[in-house]
Amino acid sequence: MSTARVVGTRARRIEDPRLLRGAGRFAPDIALPGLLHAAFVRSPHAHALIRSIDTAAARALAGVHAVLTAKELAQAGVRLRMPLGFPSTALPDNITPFVLAPSEVCFAGEAVAMVVADSRYIAEDAAAAVEIDYEALPAVSDLEGALAAGAPKVRKEAPSNVLTRFRVAYGDAAGAFAGAAHVFGERLEQHRGAAHPIEGRGAVARYDPGEDRLTVWSSTQMAHDLWMTLAQLLGMAEDRIRVAAPDVGGGFGAKFLVYPEEIAVAAASRLLTRPVKWIEDRMEHFLSAIQERDQIWDVEIAVDRNAHLLGIRGALIHDQGAYTPQGINCAYNASTSVSGPYVVPSYDLDVLVVQTNKVPTIPVRGAGYPQACFTMERLMDRVARALNLDRAEVRRRNLVPASKMPYEKPLRNRAGTPIVLDSGDYLGCQQKVLDAIGYSDFPVRQAAARTQHRHIGIGIAHGVKGTGRGPFESGTVRVSPSGRVSVYSGALAMGQGLHTALAQICADELGVRPQDIEVITGDTGYVSLGLGGFASRQLVTAGSSVHLAARKVREKALKVAAQQLEAAQADLELADGAVRIAGTNRAITLAAIARLLRGVPGYSLPAGVDPGLEASFQWQTDQMAYAHSFHACEVEVDAETGGVKILRYVAVQDSGKLVNPLIVEGQVHGGIAHGIGNALFERMRFDEAAQPLTTTFADYLLPTSTDVPTIEVLLHESPSPFNPLGAKGVGEGGTVPVAAAVISAIEDALGVHIHEAPISPARLVELLEANSAAGAIAPA
Amino acid sequence: MKRTVRVAVNGSRHERGVEPRLTLADFLRDELGLTGTHLGCEHGVCGACTVLVDGHSARACLMLAVQANGKEVRTVEGLAPSGELNVLQAAFWDKHGLQCGFCTPGVLMSLTELLAENQSPSEAEIRQALSGHLCRCTGYQNIVAAALEAAARMRK
Numbered sequence: 001m002s003t004a005r006v007v008g009t010r011a012r013r014i015e016d017p018r019l020l021r022g023a024g025r026f027a028p029d030i031a032l033p034g035l036l037h038a039a040f041v042r043s044p045h046a047h048a049l050i051r052s053i054d055t056a057a058a059r060a061l062a063g064v065h066a067v068l069t070a071k072e073l074a075q076a077g078v079r080l081r082m083p084l085g086f087p088s089t090a091l092p093d094n095i096t097p098f099v100l101a102p103s104e105v106c107f108a109g110e111a112v113a114m115v116v117a118d119s120r121y122i123a124e125d126a127a128a129a130v131e132i133d134y135e136a137l138p139a140v141s142d143l144e145g146a147l148a149a150g151a152p153k154v155r156k157e158a159p160s161n162v163l164t165r166f167r168v169a170y171g172d173a174a175g176a177f178a179g180a181a182h183v184f185g186e187r188l189e190q191h192r193g194a195a196h197p198i199e200g201r202g203a204v205a206r207y208d209p210g211e212d213r214l215t216v217w218s219s220t221q222m223a224h225d226l227w228m229t230l231a232q233l234l235g236m237a238e239d240r241i242r243v244a245a246p247d248v249g250g251g252f253g254a255k256f257l258v259y260p261e262e263i264a265v266a267a268a269s270r271l272l273t274r275p276v277k278w279i280e281d282r283m284e285h286f287l288s289a290i291q292e293r294d295q296i297w298d299v300e301i302a303v304d305r306n307a308h309l310l311g312i313r314g315a316l317i318h319d320q321g322a323y324t325p326q327g328i329n330c331a332y333n334a335s336t337s338v339s340g341p342y343v344v345p346s347y348d349l350d351v352l353v354v355q356t357n358k359v360p361t362i363p364v365r366g367a368g369y370p371q372a373c374f375t376m377e378r379l380m381d382r383v384a385r386a387l388n389l390d391r392a393e394v395r396r397r398n399l400v401p402a403s404k405m406p407y408e409k410p411l412r413n414r415a416g417t418p419i420v421l422d423s424g425d426y427l428g429c430q431q432k433v434l435d436a437i438g439y440s441d442f443p444v445r446q447a448a449a450r451t452q453h454r455h456i457g458i459g460i461a462h463g464v465k466g467t468g469r470g471p472f473e474s475g476t477v478r479v480s481p482s483g484r485v486s487v488y489s490g491a492l493a494m495g496q497g498l499h500t501a502l503a504q505i506c507a508d509e510l511g512v513r514p515q516d517i518e519v520i521t522g523d524t525g526y527v528s529l530g531l532g533g534f535a536s537r538q539l540v541t542a543g544s545s546v547h548l549a550a551r552k553v554r555e556k557a558l559k560v561a562a563q564q565l566e567a568a569q570a571d572l573e574l575a576d577g578a579v580r581i582a583g584t585n586r587a588i589t590l591a592a593i594a595r596l597l598r599g600v601p602g603y604s605l606p607a608g609v610d611p612g613l614e615a616s617f618q619w620q621t622d623q624m625a626y627a628h629s630f631h632a633c634e635v636e637v638d639a640e641t642g643g644v645k646i647l648r649y650v651a652v653q654d655s656g657k658l659v660n661p662l663i664v665e666g667q668v669h670g671g672i673a674h675g676i677g678n679a680l681f682e683r684m685r686f687d688e689a690a691q692p693l694t695t696t697f698a699d700y701l702l703p704t705s706t707d708v709p710t711i712e713v714l715l716h717e718s719p720s721p722f723n724p725l726g727a728k729g730v731g732e733g734g735t736v737p738v739a740a741a742v743i744s745a746i747e748d749a750l751g752v753h754i755h756e757a758p759i760s761p762a763r764l765v766e767l768l769e770a771n772s773a774a775g776a777i778a779p780a
Numbered sequence: 781m782k783r784t785v786r787v788a789v790n791g792s793r794h795e796r797g798v799e800p801r802l803t804l805a806d807f808l809r810d811e812l813g814l815t816g817t818h819l820g821c822e823h824g825v826c827g828a829c830t831v832l833v834d835g836h837s838a839r840a841c842l843m844l845a846v847q848a849n850g851k852e853v854r855t856v857e858g859l860a861p862s863g864e865l866n867v868l869q870a871a872f873w874d875k876h877g878l879q880c881g882f883c884t885p886g887v888l889m890s891l892t893e894l895l896a897e898n899q900s901p902s903e904a905e906i907r908q909a910l911s912g913h914l915c916r917c918t919g920y921q922n923i924v925a926a927a928l929e930a931a932a933r934m935r936k
Binding site: 015017019023281497 | 801809810813814815816819820822823825828855857859860869873874876878879880882883885888907910913914916917919920921922923924
């Protein structure tokens, strides 16, 4: 009898067998009769006016069905301007991208025209034959250039390159700095990278004129937003549209947006009354999928003579790119998460959100938190170095103690509610990792290595990530008359193991096995409400909803079973798909209960229950569950070449109560690998004209199997008091502190001071040479 | 202008007239409907499209279908013809060696080649064999663990 709980176990994922056989169904795998293929014509200029577009040669090619520009789409009744993802009265109008650029292009890669043809090969041939006459305009290629006097404007319509400016402040920062024993300043640059799921974006649209029905399959993190946006821009009723996410080959933020291409593909299908498919190639991903992380921080930290924090103040400049498709959430997250796990009595940050002629930015795994963490942890290292204190000791003195949890910060999250660190043992977790990596012995190892002319260093960093962002995610649990259990949610699976986790949660309530549960997510045909996958939110939000919905189904089943078996509810148990009187063979299957509740025409239902063995729950929250991680790593740096090798990496992850530790560890591994990319490899280069220079994986380096070390993951569980599962998210937590920890270790190995990430070997050598010219260190 | 391609894929013989520029990946996916071979970069770096051609790993995005004429191609669909996972696939399942599953088919093919040549690969050898693959989800760790586990099970 299977009454053993599966929540908390290392259950194998229910998603896997299909994927392992190559039987997954990703957007590129969708084949439909009469399918046409789309390719986009993209701007080669970072900024230009479109004088004219000549599509005649393209249209003349055999196999070409249409060449669409903004003009044709407008004639077909398509609204050309994308709606702002997170509507806000605080932002100006006319800041979002266009479905196809009508008159001005504002970043290299912006879509101007779309070719639809019998094959992708022909579509690309025709795209190359579209002739566009551009009048090049000066472009803004970096943040400081955008703010310089006389800088060109990123878009003609923009009143200024500054999108918005805001201040995040509390306490008496001026007083704190005036009275501080020590004040240290840092200027830190955080670099834009990209999400780069191995599956790029892609969408397939099928318009059926007979039914006036549009179906769109998209590799998206937000099916429901795409659904509503399609209705809005195409002028169709939502009921005539279904959006479904097929298997999604990773997201990491790149698919957390409704994109112009998705609208264009759907519009083309409706216009041509043929199914149309667009599958992004990697170069398009480099040119036009969102990016994140370009920020410049000019900050100061004030401490007393015992290195207790008194305040942080300064300025943050955030790169929004050429348009604002979603909002200023990255800048807001960054500005409100600097203090992380620490007690910071006063704070005053001036935030400038600045536009450049580059790909627009929205969250990439971490969403502003990695930059804020880098800033804070660099400041902590600076304090330690300047006061000749141990880095761990400086942190120890300033961490929020476990006894103060939940700890309310004088800051507000986007929902307007106070930021409350819900639970955690930051100091205990720090010690666990320091013990595991042998932190206290490290100086001995380092000195021994130096005698062998080896430069090794150790780095540490804390990260706190707000997870489980609300306001809600939907959950429905249904037992069909055949006894099949199904879970439905507006959440979106993109590789995290969401289906397994939701199935585990449901399984425990209903006494069935996870592998016997069907989980359906990201499909507006089944679920009317949903927000999707972002902000490490789905286990907390969808998990809580499914948990509570399954509990309602359980209670209903018990009530009916008690009547049918003439037993007291307290004597009943759910196991193996049935409700039985404990210790007996007397049972009624869930299928039989579902059949009773399905109803028979004219006959009464069991007393006191609603029809259907199913329930929905939309668990709501305006709090976040703050996951904590503390990382320590040992690196070896080749002082001749600047090459960095990570020798050891130990991480503790506190993601509250764990539903599946196997999945959690996997998320931490992946998150850390992403962070290693941000620390050492991933630089999206642009030239002075804002032309992207790194548009292949040969130029833009993702970490490979020989770059990422074996990661030692320790798990700590501080249940969140704010959700019924006690859970916290984990998708981004691994990424947040990595750049800070790795850079700290490199500094420790070489004695150079590093203000940026990622750091390349060439740049390290440059810093070493500058340092040795200044006589600071003698290479070993 | 079309050329005839005769190729054996997972043991089945196929003959098609194709354009010379058609890649092997598109041939497998679009002509034969074998969509388990995925395309992640189409410039030969990510390795998602890796298949075995006459037993050796090859990037199906960098090879033309016409170049496969007369050859034997093995794809992920050929690993478990009966539907039951083979030893390598089962080890991936047990060790959580995949997340989104998009890079997985190519990874499985490279490891199939490695394990055919080396029954006891070290972790370093496995990492070397995987260095032609990009995975954004797993950090490679559980892929390595799965490969070690599969090798151990195969030796039994």
